[in-house]
Amino acid sequence: MKYVIIGNGIASIGAIEGIRKVDTENEILVIGSEDSPAYGRPLISYLLAGKIGPDRLALRPQEFYEKSIVTLKLGITVTDIDIKARTVSTDKGESIEFENLLIATGGIPFTPPIPGSDGTDVYNFTNLKHAQVLISKAKTIKKAIVIGGGLIGLKAGESLFDRGVDVTILELSPRILSLAFDENAAALAGGRLAEVGLNVKCGVTVKEIQRDEEGNLKGVHLTDGNFMQTDVVVIAIGVVPNYSLAKDAGITVDRGINVNDHMATSADNVFAAGDVAQAKDLLFEDNRVIPIWTNAYNQGFCAGKNMAGAKIEFSGSLAMNSISFYGLPTISVGTVNPPEDDDSYEVAITLDEKKKCYRKLVFHNNHLVGYVLVGDIDMAGMYTAFVKFQMAVPEDARKQLLSGEPDVLMWPDDFFRETWNPETKN
Amino acid sequence: MKRVYPDKEYCIGCHLCELACITAHSKSKDLIIAYREERGRDGLSPCKKVFEKGDTCVAISCRHCDEPSCVAACISGGLYKDPETGRTVYDRDKCVGCWSCLMACPYGAIRRHPIEAKIVKCDLCEGRENGPACVEACPNQALKYEER
Ligand SMILES: Cc1cc2nc3c(=O)[nH]c(=O)nc-3n(C[C@H](O)[C@H](O)[C@H](O)COP(=O)(O)OP(=O)(O)OC[C@H]3O[C@@H](n4cnc5c(N)ncnc54)[C@H](O)[C@@H]3O)c2cc1C
Ligand code: SF4
Ligand code: SF4
Numbered sequence: 001m002k003y004v005i006i007g008n009g010i011a012s013i014g015a016i017e018g019i020r021k022v023d024t025e026n027e028i029l030v031i032g033s034e035d036s037p038a039y040g041r042p043l044i045s046y047l048l049a050g051k052i053g054p055d056r057l058a059l060r061p062q063e064f065y066e067k068s069i070v071t072l073k074l075g076i077t078v079t080d081i082d083i084k085a086r087t088v089s090t091d092k093g094e095s096i097e098f099e100n101l102l103i104a105t106g107g108i109p110f111t112p113p114i115p116g117s118d119g120t121d122v123y124n125f126t127n128l129k130h131a132q133v134l135i136s137k138a139k140t141i142k143k144a145i146v147i148g149g150g151l152i153g154l155k156a157g158e159s160l161f162d163r164g165v166d167v168t169i170l171e172l173s174p175r176i177l178s179l180a181f182d183e184n185a186a187a188l189a190g191g192r193l194a195e196v197g198l199n200v201k202c203g204v205t206v207k208e209i210q211r212d213e214e215g216n217l218k219g220v221h222l223t224d225g226n227f228m229q230t231d232v233v234v235i236a237i238g239v240v241p242n243y244s245l246a247k248d249a250g251i252t253v254d255r256g257i258n259v260n261d262h263m264a265t266s267a268d269n270v271f272a273a274g275d276v277a278q279a280k281d282l283l284f285e286d287n288r289v290i291p292i293w294t295n296a297y298n299q300g301f302c303a304g305k306n307m308a309g310a311k312i313e314f315s316g317s318l319a320m321n322s323i324s325f326y327g328l329p330t331i332s333v334g335t336v337n338p339p340e341d342d343d344s345y346e347v348a349i350t351l352d353e354k355k356k357c358y359r360k361l362v363f364h365n366n367h368l369v370g371y372v373l374v375g376d377i378d379m380a381g382m383y384t385a386f387v388k389f390q391m392a393v394p395e396d397a398r399k400q401l402l403s404g405e406p407d408v409l410m411w412p413d414d415f416f417r418e419t420w421n422p423e424t425k426n
Numbered sequence: 427m428k429r430v431y432p433d434k435e436y437c438i439g440c441h442l443c444e445l446a447c448i449t450a451h452s453k454s455k456d457l458i459i460a461y462r463e464e465r466g467r468d469g470l471s472p473c474k475k476v477f478e479k480g481d482t483c484v485a486i487s488c489r490h491c492d493e494p495s496c497v498a499a500c501i502s503g504g505l506y507k508d509p510e511t512g513r514t515v516y517d518r519d520k521c522v523g524c525w526s527c528l529m530a531c532p533y534g535a536i537r538r539h540p541i542e543a544k545i546v547k548c549d550l551c552e553g554r555e556n557g558p559a560c561v562e563a564c565p566n567q568a569l570k571y572e573e574r
Pocket of ligand 1: 006007008009010011012031032033034041042043044045076077078079104105106107125126127151152155242245273274275276291292293294296320321322323501
């Protein structure tokens with residue numbers, strides 16, 4: 001087989017689309033553990049909340065795979081990669097030869113060891129099965145504890161709450177969303193959740209899960225000494241790269257699978273992309289794992305092109321998150337929490353607490369390297385342009401950005417022309 | 427493929443393209459009704475935006491990029507590339523209003539629908555006989571619809 005892809009997530013779709021940009025003929029085989037067509041993983045919270053039905057989960061129509069000459073082997077797990085023999089083995093006992101391999105195995109839920117967590121009614125929230133289980137559970141339960149006040153935890157909590165469950169979210173750090181957002185944005189988001197009736201407790205987590213003699217879940221002991229009764233516990237702290245397959249095969253891994261600027265791993269003709277990969281970063285010198293949707297697609301796309309023989313460099317990952325809390329939209333892109341002791345960063349903030357409107361811009365050496373918007377988000381893309389294209393921001397332009405009015409006429413003339421009105425196609 | 431190319435040397439900032447856009451995307455196809463009624467009632471809004479800086483103006487909308495950032499960002503499959511036409515297509519029924527595309531498109535070509543959890547993005551007036559309405563409406567040839 002010319003192209004084999006392990007994993008059927010968004011990185012895999014990116015790779016299929018990337019391969020087909022270069023090679024429209026040779027067959028692609030996708031092997032995925034999950035038994036369903038590739039779906040929008042973030043959509044599982046919309047499904048759990050009852051906002052969408054299962055019919056809206058699939059990312060691409062069936063005909064996409066036919067037209068792209070892709071064979072899907074779903075419900076099948078790759079158990080072993082042999083980088084010398086160039087084969088992968090599956091849990092169905094098959095051995096499949098590859099010329100080019102992509103490892104797009106994503107992440108696995110990070111689960112800290114908590115006494116009492118083995119047993120019923122402790123769940124994760126990272127895939128469709130988890131969502132389905134929680135949907136049926138939600139019909140009978142009254143209370144849920146969610147561990148983790150990051151993006152996935154808040155989404156899980158919000159969705160269960162929408163199903164009528166009394167939810168408490170526990171976050172060990174002093175505030176929610178500590179990775180992707182800053183203090184002000186987190187406070188506005190937290191305020192919105194509290195208004196709606198979700199309980200969020202920060203600086204505290206579960207020390208032990210209490211069960212009765214039959215093993216039924218009773219409640220949780222917290223690190224602050226309190227006990228809370230609950231029917232289910234959802235552990236939603238985040239994901240870690242699912243790289244054991246690669247590591248066992250002798251492929252170099254660090255935090256994730258190491259890849260070069262062409263998304264190639266240390267093994268010949270073996271590539272990696274998505275949540276599992278540690279790849280070039282747009283803003284930083286070192287390679288990083290940035291487990292978000294857009295990066296997974298972009299890395300897959302770049303890997304796909306390289307697998308098909310094009311020598312394309314990855315432009316670099318850029319952290320970006322868009323998440324709404326009951327009608328309060330928030331967006332964060334790039335570096336939003338610069339190191340406090342580094343005065344080469346400059347931060348500018350406007351905050352209107354009444355209107356729940358917040359804007360934070362982070363500059364580094366006269367460039368915009370990150371921003372946060374809460375409430376008024378419509379100009380987000382225009383800010384992203386400055387981060388992504390790394391355009392210098394002179395003093396007068398900085399004022400315009402701060403006033404919430406970035407625009408294309410601020411772009412350097414040549415770049416503007418090339419982008420919007422080129423003489424020939426670029 | 428044919429795209430709309432804006433020329434800031436010619437744009438006079440009259441906003442006629444925006445009006446033509448909402449008319450073309452209205453139910454009534456009538457400018458007055460679209461502007462007076464559908465705008466307020468249905469949240470009808472233009473896919474184009476005119477930027478002004480001193481005497482310079484330009485009207486921009488989706489570039490229908492070859493490798494679009496919005497498609498990479500879309501969590502629902504609501505945005506995709508049509509391999510036949512080359513257009514960046516929006517499937518309103520699939521969209522969940524997560525605003526990821528709005529954040530990711532560095533051309534500022536996506537906006538929130540004023541009322542619904544949906545986006546507003548140029549569709550090149552899909553199905554319209556005379557091509558994009560904005561191009562037709564521009565009084566100073568500042569918008570060109572052509573192959574480049
Ligand atoms: C609830 C939730 C909400 C999220 N919301 C957002 C959001 O709003 N924005 C955002 O940017 N990101 C969000 N994310 C993160 C985003 O979903 C991930 O970054 C993205 O899905 C990564 O894609 P991937 O293709 O790398 O991996 P995955 O989507 O994890 O797909 C990997 C696939 O590989 C399969 N697999 C693993 N091992 C094997 C094997 N050995 N053999 C065969 N198949 C295998 C897995 O079963 C899985 O289906 C969210 C995540 C969750 C869980
Ligand atoms: S919405 Fe933006 S990224 Fe998407 S095709 Fe249009 S201009 Fe390109
Ligand atoms: S707002 Fe709609 S079209 Fe845009 S990324 Fe989200 S689901 Fe896709």
